[in-house]
């Protein structure tokens with residue numbers, strides 16, 4: 125038997141996660157599908173950075189923000205599927221959407237919220253056989269925390285903004301920062317480049333790339349990196365505790381499903397829509413960075429506002445007699461039980 129959802133959200137970044145919370149608040153049976161193993165979207169790329177510009181939220185680490193928004197998304201127990209990419213969307217003659225994912229599974233939904241942001245983003249990997257073995261130990265493409273680098277020798281591969289921002293950030297934390305870049309000058313911001321070149325704690329190696337990785341006896345950690353400088357093979361042996369690779373990102377922004385469902389696009393990618401989250405296709409709404417309209421705000425707060433509008437529009441589409449907007453959370457009976465517990469806890473803490 126077909127398990128039909130009121131709304132299926134494509135994408136588990138901030139817009140998709142907040143949509144999942146809000147559609148629960150509006151009593152909609154909700155499914156969310158995310159292509160990556162982890163929820164959080166682009167914020168996973170800057171987990172160690174502080175976010176200051178979310179209203180009413182004190183400065184917060186990206187990693188903490190991701191934890192909080194995932195927890196909020198789960199408030200009303202939506203079905204969440206990760207590591208699964210939406211490949212194709214079609215509508216049958218009863219107006220039910222059939223969403224096909226890369227594992228061949230078909231998902232059935234009365235409405236859809238597209239929250240696919242800038243597409244599926246993955247870091248460009250080090251092109252060395254077997255390097256992936258160390259991704260669980262001391263080879264890094266993203267940095268959830270700076271703690272492991274305290275008083276360590278850190279080799280950074282790359283010369284763009286990502287690499288040099290990391291190098292500068294680690295100057296006060298690591299014992300030694302080595303930057304290896306295949307070209308003869310950095311392409312990062314001038315001020316950051318000047319800082320790294322002027323700091324005696326940083327060792328900068330231009331025309332240099334990582335050739336091989338030498339592990340410890342147990343083959344669990346990289347102990348040394350063999351670097352190739354000025355085209356000379358294995359000219360440098362660098363002892364390291366950690367390697368950070370910043371070689372940019374691959375973006376899979378294939379919108380096969382958009383071609384098929386005929387959504388109007390801006391710049392061949394973004395969905396042309398309205399501030400109410402409408403796209404050019406009835407029943408398909410959008411929120412977050414993927415949606416384009418006059419006055420659009422490409423920030424977390426913009427993604428939240430889009431999510432509320434997209435959910436309200438989807439609700440009205442599947443249930444035309446429903447209220448256009450949801451009941452505010454402060455007076456919403458849905459939270460009555462949790463509120464009692466939370467207020468009791470606050471009173472205990474205030475004693």
Ligand SMILES: Cc1cc2nc3c(=O)[nH]c(=O)nc-3n(C[C@H](O)[C@H](O)[C@H](O)COP(=O)(O)OP(=O)(O)OC[C@H]3O[C@@H](n4cnc5c(N)ncnc54)[C@H](O)[C@@H]3O)c2cc1C
Nearest residue numbers: 135137138139159165166210240241242243412413423424
């Ligand atoms: C470096 C950087 C720093 C930033 N700093 C700030 C800041 O300080 N404050 C602020 O407010 N904003 C900041 N932003 C912007 C903010 O991160 C974005 O506005 C926000 O992430 C948009 O959320 P989203 O959910 O629309 O898209 P995304 O975060 O891009 O999430 C989209 C999700 O959809 C998934 N997806 C895509 N295609 C498919 C598919 N076919 N099937 C299944 N899943 C799919 C992707 O894997 C991804 O997880 C920053 C952005 C960057 C890049």
